Amino acid sequence: MSAPVTHRSAEEIGRTPAGPRALPDLGETREVPLPEVVTETLPSGLRVLVVRRAGVPMVELRLRVPFAAPGGVGDPAFTARAELLASGLFTGTTRHDRVGLDDALAAVGADVGAGVDPERLLVHGSGLAEGLPEVLGLLGEVLTGATYPEAELLRERERLVERIAVARAQPRTVAREALQRRRFGSHPIALEMPTGEAVAEAQPDAVRALHTAGVVPTGSTLVVVGDLDPEAALAAVQERLGGWSSAGTARELAAPPTPSAGPLELVHRPGSVQSQLRLTAPALRRDEPGYAAFQLANLVFGGYFSSRWMENVREDKGYTYGAHSGPEFVPGGAVLGVETDVASDVTAAALLETRYELGRMVAVPPTPEEIDAARRYAIGSLLISLDSQGGLASTLASLDAVGLDVGWLRERPVRLEAVTPDEVAEAALEFFAPERFTGVIVGDAEVVGPRLRALGGIA
Incomplete structure (x- = not known):
């Protein structure tokens, strides 16, 4: 007759008659296991990085467009227009209104948004891997044909003014703005948030003009990571974003001054x-x-x-x-x-x-x-x-x-x-x-x- 099976608790397993078991030393991690990155620069000047990472049938997109203010100094009017541009980027195109864009993205399980800071405009999104061509097509449509409908943009402007007022009531926002001024003075990097007054004065035509002048492929980078074939993904990017072109180059932010020690x-x-x-x-x-x-x-x-x-x-x-x-x-x-x-x-x-x-x-x-x-x-x-x-x-x-x-x-x-x-x-x-x-x-x-x-x- 076999002996009865007994189960030891975690505490019993972790101890010996002489006391707790010694934990083994952690081994050295010699290298981060990362997949290969396929890189290509399109004729438009857009730099594309594609990575196959399987596991879940999804893809992630990151489009970085350098978006510095011209002139080398902080410009509240430019910052206001840039914030409104990011808020209104997906409010309409020559083919889709806001609801149409949302529905088309939802149909392939995708979610895409945009944000801006003194350095860059960032378009970020995710979706089902099989829907990548459709997402790229909609992104290309926005990049080349965003219309910023006046009614939508005015609503976004009103919401943005309210969000800024709420943010400026927070002590952490006050501290951040004061710190950036202390660090960098009048350099554009210190102006991370526009004033509500500057946003209220931003006009749709000025936002559209900023898009034409600043949202350009040369100098921009698109990163695509997901359960995909890199070569097929590159072909899809070329096909769906190939019409995005411009004679200009995206504006990189100049280096700010080094903070000086002081009181x-x-x-x-x-x-x-x-x-x-x-x-x-x-x-x-x-x-x-x-x-x-x-x-x-x-x-x-x-x-x-x-x-x-x-x-x-x-x-x-x-x-x-x-x-x-x-x-x-x-x-x-x-x-x-x-x-x-x-x-x-x-x-x-x-x-x-x-x-x-x-x-x-x-x-x-x-x-x-x-x-x-x-x-x-x-x-x-x-x-x-x-x-x-x-x-x-x-x-x-x-x-x-x-x-x-x-x-x-x-x-x-x-x-x-x-x-x-x-x-x-x-x-x-x-x-x-x-x-x-x-x-x-x-x-x-x-x-x-x-x-x-x-x-x-x-x-």
Whole structure:
């Protein structure tokens, strides 16, 4: 007679008579498993990247059109027209009205939208793989024949004015705008959102003229990722978007100035019960030597939940629900952002602890254990971000815009694994010294100002 079958619990499996079983060391991730990217530039000047990633019968599209304001300075009228263009891009063409476009996209399980910022117009969408030719056909129709019907555009204008009013009532929006001005002055990159007044004055004819002048294929990039045959997809792009042409070239945004170190600007927001702390300093581009070491140093400081700064101001002091630091990539460079929101009565204390942690990165470099934990997080989060078709499409589009390709992604774990503690210490010394930073604090100046000014370094 056989012995009765017994089942052990997870706790029993994880223990031995001598205690808990030791976890095995994590193995090295030598390369990100990514498919090949087929690249071609069409006669129109449109650059196309196609990737076959099976798994689900879907495709993701990302069309990036450089869309900088002319003249090299922030222009509220241009920003308003650009926002209205993005909002109204799919409101009608010479063949379909808004409902007709929506119905045609829905018939192939597709959803397409558009957004704009100081750098580019981005058309993003997804749909069933078998419907890719139809989606491309509708996209081509919009790119070459968007009509921006006056009634639709006026409704979009009204909604946009309301959304801007709501956004500008939010403290995080106030902080972001103040930070961008502090970083970049009058450069167009600082003007991320138009005023409601400028939008209200934008006219349909001006939006149509902007489309004709700025929505052009030369200099633009289309990324297609999904369950498809790359050659067939390229043929479909050529067939359906071949009529999109222009003599002009899409306008790339010029590199903004590098932020200068200096005192923090206190932005008065009367009656605010919270303060927004936003610090910034120059950082490294992804393709610069030392970027991997900088990335690990940033993670140790404030780039993920187990970082030093988070442990201090959230877990130990209880000043905030969240604190985060990380690079933002801009044309020709990058900036480091350090941000958290705290109650008014602990604003000065939170700034003090932030400066302390920045200084500790210099005086007490990250330990090998801290670096290894950050390395595992960096590699793991990279793999997760590329696991979906949409994540891969967005990443490829952003990398291609700065001249990087899928090879950079594949080699990323190798570069992270190769970083030494000494290199991270050097990055911490170079990029996290408190004297390198400037920034803004948004709050009720009458409440938070006296203690902040007593700390020093406040404009």
